[in-house]
Amino acid sequence: MKKVFITIAIIILLLIAAIIIVPIVFKKPLLNKVKTTLNENVNAKVEFADFNLNLWRNFPNVTMELEGLTVTGINPFEGDTLVKMASLATDISLSDLINGEDFTIQSLRLNKAQINLLANANSEVNWDIAKETTETETTGTSESGMSISLNDIEIRDLSLIYRDASTATVVGLLHSNLDASGTLEGTITKFDLDAEIGEFRLEYDSTEYIANTVLKVNSQLMADYDKMNFEFGESTIHLNELPLDLSGRFEMPSDSMYFDLQFKQPQSDFATLLAMVPKSYQSCYLEDIQTTGEAGFEGQVKGWFYEDNYPEIDARLYVQDATLQYANAPDKIERISLDGKISKPQGELDLLTVNISNAHAQIRENPVDARLTLTHPMSDPAFDASFKGKIDFTRLTSVIPMDSIELQGIMDGNLSVKGRMSAIENENYEKIASDGAFTFSNFKVKTPQITQAVEIKSGSVKVDNTSITISSFNAKTGQSDFALNGKLTNYLPYFLLDKTLQGNFSLQSNYLNFNELSNLMAAEADSVSTTTNDSVFAFQVPANLNLAFNSSINRAMFDRIEIRNIVGLIEVQNKQLKLKKLNMDLLQGHLAVDGSYKSNAANKPLFDFNLNISDIQIPAAYQSFGLVQRYLPIAARSQGEFSTDLKFNGQLNEQLNIIPSTLDGSGFFNTQNLHIIDSPTFNQIKSFIKKEKLKNVKVDDFTAYFNFDNGNIELKPFQTKIADQQVSMHGNLTVDQMLDIKLDFQVNREDISGDINSMLGFLPGSNNITLIPVTVGITGNLTDPQVKMDLSKAKKMIQEEVKKSTQEGIEKSVKDIGDKLKKLFN
Structure with missing residues (x-):
């Protein structure tokens, strides 16, 4: 018995010694093999901060781990990072390590990985880094190389982003996690797969089409590594919270892939379909609701994927005779229907077609109908869309919770538009068919983003392929009222291509309070303001606008100045407000203005004005104008009138006061009946x-x-x-x-x-x-x-x-x- 214990003790000590010595003995040759294998097989710069061997974690297997791994491109992708990860670990058998020849990779563990797939304008890709090998080289590699026989995969916080400069497409699979464990039967591994993509993003031509979308997969996956075939057994994929049954297979026989996948919503009801809405929106808009009606989402992906050739896609989303009602709401949205199809034959993505038809919903007797067809999305998008309906916003707010948004009034109208994007880009508007008309009555909106409610007592809008005509537009906000008539042109390039919107209007008003209007947009809650308690603040003039307003304003208030009989031209041009031959009566005198106000990111606008002032009362000028208070304090003890002709420029602060050190210009002034008391x-x-x-x-x-x-x-x-x-x-x-x-x-x-x-x-x-x-x-x-x-x-x-x-x-x-x-x- 004593000999048995001694033998066991010796074996244990030898194992402990081996666990300690083996990583030390084999680390250097294994490190050289890893570096050699990587450098011989890729056209890229591979770096890692450290290389570790560990026998404790998965004994009798040896754990190999690379820390701080980066793969950086060369040639056209010089300096671009293809892969960056905190660590990459795998297990090999102890016998493979001691033998020192072939290694079989049995597991894979990735932690905090970023993969950036890039395709440049010449269709070159940064992931094509594998070196071409001859038959002799291939044979040599097989004699002393690495093979794959995975039965355990663990991925934590993987973000993969694909950017294609030639098609202006960005696809993101962000913050992804995956666990896969399986059993090995010959060359076939059967996995239990559990994966989640924290956010799926799709962007095309700087427009984000999909965002805040979570994808989950629970599946039984069979992998044949010899044939590179992967087949889904009993599987479920979640689109946000919408479950979809998944079946089929995909293959990777060479540098191409073959798909034969089907998915289908397991329950054909409207409530299940709404689960595809992101959680952030569900918590805002879809809590405490009751629904009825049929709905579903189903489709398939079948065919080959290689270079710019994509498989066939056929997906359908439908809703039939559904209703939606919030708890305690007096009304409901009813007769909801929709038939949406996305389809594409085998081939390039430009063959994709989106067709949304029979879109309908109504609240009581107010129906809304819409449809959309989109083809050739990559080369030259062709669109055909229409909208027709009557919306009673007062009833709408009683059906859908609007939080702090107040809405009321009625909008009734229709709009149809058909054409191609190239016609807009080339300004061939005669090739765009657009027609529509809208009327507004007793409309009112108030949101946290504006300080005053905006009311439209009445208004009429007519749309054609070249212009939007606005007539009988009577509106009010706060103390200010205005009537607007005119025309907007270039609206399609403005909305679709970020071009400049042009317009010419007649503006009439009985009273405008510029103090209120300049502060119409509410300050953001987390913004730090450097302003004082003054009521007038600098305002931002929007970009991409070229609008002219021939104005006639009976009375207005600016700061503490009451102004009457304002007549002239006001222009808005790309972050500039221009005043041309603007005449007005104020302080018992007259003012004529020509000049410009230009906003900037610092909210310290630039100005350049020509002023002609005549017969202004000096005491009133002192009380009203900061410039007079600063440079002529003696005016506080003066009576009489003065006139001036002044050309000056400079910069304003956030309270619309002149920053004195920026002031340049010249002019003259004269006085009448001046007395100094x-x-x-x-x-x-x-x-x-x-x-x-x-x-x-x-x-x-x-x-x-x-x-x-x-x-x-x-x-x-x-x-x-x-x-x-x-x-x-x-x-x-x-x-x-x-x-x-x-x-x-x-x-x-x-x-x-x-x-x-x-x-x-x-x-x-x-x-x-x-x-x-x-x-x-x-x-x-x-x-x-x-x-x-x-x-x-x-x-x-x-x-x-x-x-x-x-x-x-x-x-x-x-x-x-x-x-x-x-x-x-x-």
Whole structure:
């Protein structure tokens, strides 16, 4: 017995030693064999971060694992990744490892794999990486190579994406998992297969046709590796939650594949068919419903697949006399029917035909009918579609839960369109047959995406192959109303080819509130706004639009300004709003505008305007215009009117205020009946001019020219009278609101303050002085300027007059001259 225990202990120790030593001994030669096999058989760059051997996991088999595996293309696909995965593992027998020649791969485990299949515009593919081998090479490989005899497959988080540049097609099988285990009988393995594709996507020509679709497969699969034949036994495939019975087989005898597959919905009822709707939509729209009626989905795929030759497809989806009613809903959708077919003979995908007929549904007495035929989808899509129906949106919301969407009103109309995509691309609209008409009455919509409900009291739309004519379109949103009549053209290229929509309209309104309209689109909940509490925000002008509105608006509100009698042309052109000869009355004056507003991604629009303003009340302008408040704060203490002609450009912030440092331009302004009341600036020169002249300063009408340069203002010299005194004025105001203004006064002798006038009376020759030159300098910050008087010119003039006086006059007043001059100029 002791010898038995010793023998068993020795065997166990040898096994443990072997488990430890074998991976160390065989790792390097096996690594070389793997690298050699890969590099000899593929035209690609194969890299991996590490290679591991493990005897513990599946003893007596050896587990081989590649970590960080990548396969990168060469030549036309240089740098494109074909395969990238976290790990790839397989099992081989210990005897194969020790023998060191042929390896039979028994299992396969993939983790976090990404496969990118690419076909370029020249129909070259990145997965064609297998090297061509001669008969001698093939024989050599068989003598010392790898063979496949899988009976266990495990795939976790595999994403496969196929992109074909020549057909603009993208197919995605994302976040897929698969488990397959089987029994080996000779060369045939019988698998129990369980697979799930987390999302199936199909995109063609930048349009997504299938998304949010989950595919599941539960199947008994028989695989014959010698013949590469695979046959489905008892199998079920789930399209989202719709179960389909699957049967048939597929073969891969060479570089082609042969399919003979059939699928069918096991239960022919409408409720089962609705299970194909993605779960995200079911939870929103298909909870707590009751249904009746027959429905089904069935089809087959049969034929060969190689290069651009695809097998025959024949699929049908049908609904017959079905109803749908939500719990507690007073009405239901009834007489639902549909017959949809997708078919294609053996050949290219351009032979595919989609035919949807007998599509019908109604709520009470309001029916809707539609049909669609689509052929040649790859080369030149040909379409033939029609719609006819009456929709009572008020009843519709009582049948289908709309969450936070409010709908009411009636739409009644029909539309048919037939033609080919090439006719649209080549603008051969005469080859498109399109005809239709719609009427709206008492329509109203309110969604979380808009801040105000949009109402259409009445409206009529007529459609033909070249245009959409809108007439008697009376609408309202918030406080704003408008009547619209006109025509849209180029609408087919706009909707189908992302071209520019063109239109010309007549717009009439009794009242428009631009504050509301500029904020009609609600801010997104997760957006971070940098705006203040101001009510006006910058707005985005849509792209791909070329619309003109000949406008006549009786009254409007913008910011705090009430505007009347707006007449002119408003154009929307590719993210620009253009105003042409737009005339309006505001602030008891008149404004004419030409210019543009251009939105951008930063929501800081660019503007370029020519303004002609006439007879605007100065106090009202100060209260209404931020530009006046910034550059002319003295207007807060002013009365009268002003006019201006201004050409300027720059950038606005999100509150539609001008960003001062961006302002460039030039212009002039003139004043009428200008009075400045109790100005602190003028109050500082009361020591020289009689103070009663400075309480209510009258400024004679004048015209002043100026330039804007990056927000800095240069005021060119101009002349006027201030408080009945002649004055010449010029200077600068920086973007930082720093002043440097000079006012050169010629003060009337009788308007000089009493003390100074009495001092002048002692001077000989003072009777010849009628005007005193005084320069007033205004510097410093605009909100708190410093005022300084320069009397050097007055001093020099008085000295000259004294010199001209007689010797006798000088001698008589010689005693007082020195003292008076000191008081006068100090």
